[in-house]
Amino acid sequence: MDFNFKMLHTFSGLIFLVVLVLAEVETAVFPEGDQYSYQFSNDVFIKDFKNGRPVAYRLVGTVNVANILTADDDVKLLKFTLESPELHVRPHGSDSQTEFKYHKSPLDGYKNNDFYAVWSAGNVSTIYYNSKENLALVNLKKSIVSLFHYKTSEGSYTENRGSGQCEVTYRDTSPTAIRRMKQNCVSETKAQHIIRPEEPLKASVQNHRSTDYQFFPDGSIEKIESRDYFQIALEANREIGGSVDSRVVLRTDGHLTKTSKADTKTPKEFLSQLNNYKGETLETSRQHLEVPLNSNIKKAIKEHVDDLATSNIGTVQSAKAFLNILPIARVAKKEEIVELLQSKKLNKIKPQILDILGASGTVAAHDSVKEVVDFQDEMEFDNVERYLQALAIGSRPNSEIILDLLKLVNDKSIGEKVKITAIHTLGSMARRYAAQSNESYSSDVVAKVQNYFNESIVTCTDIPCYVQYLNGINNLQSIGFIDQLFEYVNDTDRSISVAAMKALRSFPASVWNENHIRQFEEIFYQVEKRFDSSVRTLALDIVLNSKFSEPQLKKLLAHLKAKDRAFEVKKYLLEMVQMFSSENQELNEQVQRIIKSDSELNNYHIIAQKGMTTALSRKYSVRSPFNGTLTSIQEIFGGILKRGTVDLTIDSPKESYSYFTLGLYSGGLTSFVSSNTDTNEDNEEVPEEPANAGMEITVQGSYLRPLQFFSGQGELMGHVWSGTASEPTPAYLANTLLHDHHETLQIQNGATVHIDIESALSIDLNGAIQLSLWGRNAQIQVDKNVGLYIAGKILVNAGFVTLDLNFNLEKEPKLNLNSDVDFSSENVLCMQLSQPDDVFRYEMVKNQIIPEIKHHVKSIKKFKYNIAGITHYLNKKNNEMCNKIFAS
Known part of the structure; x- marks a missing residue:
């Protein structure tokens, strides 16, 4: 018998395939009354991207697989036994990835019974187990049974197994081996996935899931090796994150032992006789991640009252406090929130509390704010607006709150400014609601909002x-x-x-x-x-x-030659094309090709357009903690800023996301400019409007209520004589949520992977337009102070052991943009964009915890990077104009 086995093992792939075909109609695979013993091991690692020591565990045991009944249709009832499952951990301080030692764990005390599956030519759909067993052990057993579901022919299928419903491909790797590859797995468990639709605010979750089967010549399984590998990183910076690597191995020497057979004719009859047993699909159940919240929201706020002070907005201190309190706010009850808002001691930080409640997006928070904050009281307007603006940029829009806002905007008793803010918030929340994975603009809630705008604007x-x-x-x-x-x-x-x-x-x-x-x-x-x-x-x-096509680009560039008196518009066109060309090599080559092919266009008086309008784009953050771009556009008319924007984006390989835009505008001021300036540069302009200036803020795609400096010459002259026109005006002070990514994945070993990434921005931004009628000059100032805090967690929860990697990032970037305009003789514009020195801190904490037993291994690594300040070079023309302005 030994001789025949060895000879068969050396035969070609053709013999192997013939045997497999025979095995489907005969009983060679898992013979009735025989049992295979497989040595079982599962190694799990969590690693960071800094090549630090991984945190890991190993699970070992023996899996016995016996065929106790073969029915007439060759359907087999397999009995599984998991013997002596043990948890092994790496000794503290060990650098070896293969050194593990036994450690006591809850697994040792779990009730452990036999479990069963009905098997037919490699197909398994249901596991039968004792319902009194611990969930962690049941998940482990489901994962083991699912490994015995396989196909012996190449092809693509849809399978619903331990990881959920997956697209599965089988491929031959040798005459006696096949590989199963899984992708696009969708779990049917009720785990709540919160994934922002904006690409740069997601986590990149790249995975490799494969299982290799090695067969004996008779078609029985000799070895199963399964691997789940996940690499999780910020989309905006792939260097921040970590990986999860789980490898399961089942191996037998092929030795068969006898086992008792079932005394029934069918598997159904046998299974019906088992007490407390139940049948379920092979999809494993989610191991819940319990987050202890030992404080109610009022207590949590009091612990961070100094961090949330208005003077700390724009710092990491404020952003971190916001992020620490937010999970508590999301589960807080209405009575707790009402008590918090009514606290006179906390009144000085009420705006920051409203930031948190708006970001939580819960009905309890909304009802509490409406009960305590009077939306009809003009004295409360600042608090009402602060809350509504926080709602507008919240990542979890609630349909009940959207419908309540519809009632609010139709309430004739509220003030005009409250109504305007509520209208803006209503539009933002409806857009975010429509962007959720299971919603759209055709949903009932969003449709009602669209109808409201349709019906209202026509009146x-x-x-x-x-x-x-x-x-x-x-x-x-x-x-x-x-x-x-x-x-x-x-x-x-x-x-x-x-x-x-x-x-x-x-x-x-x-x-x-x-x-x-x-x-x-x-x-x-x-x-x-x-x-x-x-x-x-x-x-x-x-x-x-x-x-756009090259002919379209050619037509745009040809407009530079047009007799268009709006020279600032042509200057805008040139600046924008140059800005886009500097970022796109293909576009740059097209532009150069078009210019060189047209002698009239390729001329100094065309390429060096008259005007002071500027457009520029600069990287203000690279890698740490994300890739960021600043785009500044200053549209000038008649020597005065007409429309200026400073746009800050987070960039991923696929797209950019604007998280903050400050706009400055003015109009009706050209009459104050020197007569040497061609104020009537564009006879296509509409008649000049009354003097006005102000700010426009867009936060995460939500346009907020504009802030007007003055409207009309009377207000303008009042500012000039009082000196208030020269004072910087706070444009935006708030703590906001940025990343909000929560995802769970089921892996082959039965454990649950939790991915939680959140970040907060604490923003202090102010700007001013300072106009001197006597000196005939103006200054535009924009100062941005930001505290950024990112908290990420990658956790593997097997029930009897957890591994996790926590990464925390801190940064306080600052940007200063100053524009000086001198229109006393010839118009001159000087722009200065600078970033002061900064520090980037990155901390990684890894934990290995065995619950119910005092075992907690923790490692901490900290990194600190000093980022030198920089003054950005804009262009040669800007330098020349700055030299003119500051020559004296």
């Missing part, structure tokens, strides 16, 4: 009314409004036209078709009518951010 009788709803539609970003927005772009009033074009500018480039792009081009070229310069430049932004 407007004045310009402010139109603008407030257009700004709400800006936040909603529903493609159903596109045609209507084009109509408003053609409105004769500049405010309405600009607001409508800004709403169109807010849409992602993916929504535009060729017809849309043609309409934007016609607006820029003013084919049918004249448009305000801001409408034209916004239309140009959309064209340049979309995919």
